[in-house]
Structure formats: structure tokens, C-alpha cells
Amino acid sequence: xxxxxxxxxxxxxxxxxxxxxxxxxxxxxxxxxxxxxxxxxxxxxxxxxxxxxxxxxxxxxxxxxxxxxxxxxxxxxxxxxxxxxxxxxxxxxxxxxxxxx
Numbered sequence: 001x002x003x004x005x006x007x008x009x010x011x012x013x014x015x016x017x018x019x020x021x022x023x024x025x026x027x028x029x030x031x032x033x034x035x036x037x038x039x040x041x042x043x044x045x046x047x048x049x050x051x052x053x054x055x056x057x058x059x060x061x062x063x064x065x066x067x068x069x070x071x072x073x074x075x076x077x078x079x080x081x082x083x084x085x086x087x088x089x090x091x092x093x094x095x096x097x098x099x100x101x
Contacts, residue, residue, distance in 0.1 A: 005030040009046040010057035010095050019070040023052055024088030027079035047087040059098040070096035
């Protein structure tokens with residue numbers, strides 16, 4: 001991961017069937033995450049909003065990436081950079097994969 005890398009996280013409700021609860025997603029700069037541990041205290045990467053209790057997806061890579069749904073259909077994530085420990089923006093479809101061309 002390079003100096004301009006970003007982190008995409010997505011959260012939803014763990015009791016929902018896989019791929020049915022799109023939840024929320026967030027985009028943060030990788031530089032906002034501490035490079036060293038915090039004495040096993042952990043680092044929050046995504047603040048859960050109502051009914052969310054798990055991260056179902058996380059990805060680190062370049063800011064320009066290709067995103068698909070769980071069934072392989074391309075989607076556009078229109079996320080603005082936000083703080084490392086902020087909550088996400090509601091998604092219309094669950095994220096299945098992110099990668100580069």
C-alpha cells in the first residue's frame with residue numbers, strides 16, 4: 001500500500017442473510033491509521049450506526065478502484081473521504097469485491 005492509499009470499510013447487521021443488508025460504507029485515508037499497535041486496545045475503523053454490529057468488508061488500496069456487488073455487477077461508490085472513526089454512508093447494494101484494473 002502506497003502513501004496515497006485509502007481504506008474502504010462496510011458495516012451491516014450480522015443477523016441478516018449474507019448479501020441482503022447493504023449497510024453503510026466509509027472511505028478514509030490509510031495515513032489516518034496508526035502504524036503501531038495500541039497495547040492491544042485496537043483502533044476503531046468504522047463507527048456503527050443503528051442496527052449495525054459488524055464489519056463485513058474492508059479493503060486497502062489506491063483511491064481509484066473498481067467495485068462490484070456480491071453477484072459481480074459493477075457499482076459506483078460515491079464516498080467522500082471521512083475520518084478514520086466516523087460512521088459510513090448508506091449503500092444501495094452490498095459490496096462484494098473491490099480491486100484495480
